[in-house]
Amino acid sequence: MSTREKLVTEAALLLDDGGDAAVTLRAVAQAVGVSHNAPYRHFKDRSALLAAIAERDFRMLAAVFDQARAGDTPPIERLKVALDTFIRYGRDYPARYHLLFSDPDVGTTGGTLEAAALEAFMAFSSLVEDAQGTQALPAIATRELAGLIYATAHGLISLQAGGRMREKKGLSTAEQSMALLLTLLQNVR
Structure with a gap:
């Protein structure tokens, strides 16, 4: 190393x-x-070091999504595995998750960091597209559907990290809530 x-x-x-x-x-x-x-x-400075962490972790997430996509289960199940892994990353590494998705300095860095973030999203989008190809998800624009699912996962991860998941609100865990969303999407025709 x-x-x-x-x-x-x-x-x-x-x-x-x-x-x-x-x-x-x-x-x-x-x-x-x-x-x-x-x-x-x-x-160059501390910000560059933090950007390097973010870039490395975005590339790791892209690899995780690609690995899930290579599985031999139905595409919707692969998407669920990827989402569960993504949610677990947010739970297990909250400071890194915040760095990747909430730090405004990281969000404006551009260059290879922006490319790594896009690579992760595109790998995720491929999972959504595969599920659409088997009609497990609705046939709408893949980028928009992937963005909606990705943003929902972010919201749920943030709620869970902040201790705001409540059964009274119909939210027990981020994983269960994402599974519900995917079930609902599977029934949209």
């Missing part, structure tokens, strides 16, 4: 353990065991 990769990995772990404030170039350098100036050889 290169020094750059080690820095990104340790920064992600610091983010997981202590949130955004825990990620400093000095703390990352210390965690990797390099000089406090070493991270500057790889990253």
Whole structure:
């Protein structure tokens, strides 16, 4: 593993353990065991390091979606697996999830980060398209349907992370709510 990769990995772990404030170039350098100036050889500043975490995790999500798509179950089941994995990522790595989907600095970075985010969404869209191809989901514009499902998953992940999922509101878990949405979509003709 290169020094750059080690820095990104340790920064992600610091983010997981202590949130955004825990990620400093000095703390990352210390965690990797390099000089406090070493991270500057790889990253312009802290924002660039955070963008590298986001880019890596977007690429990981794209790979997860591609892996789900390669399964041998019906396409709608593959989509459910991908959504469950996505929801679990949001639950298990809330600070990273926030970085990817709620940090305004990351959202305006562009370049390879934007390409990685689009790659993840396109891989997700392919799962939706496959389910549409078997008529398990309605035959409407794939990008819009994928965007709606993706945005709904984001909303549910945020509600769950904020402790706002309530049985009284008809929301027990993000996974169950997404399964309900997909069931409803399967019945739209």
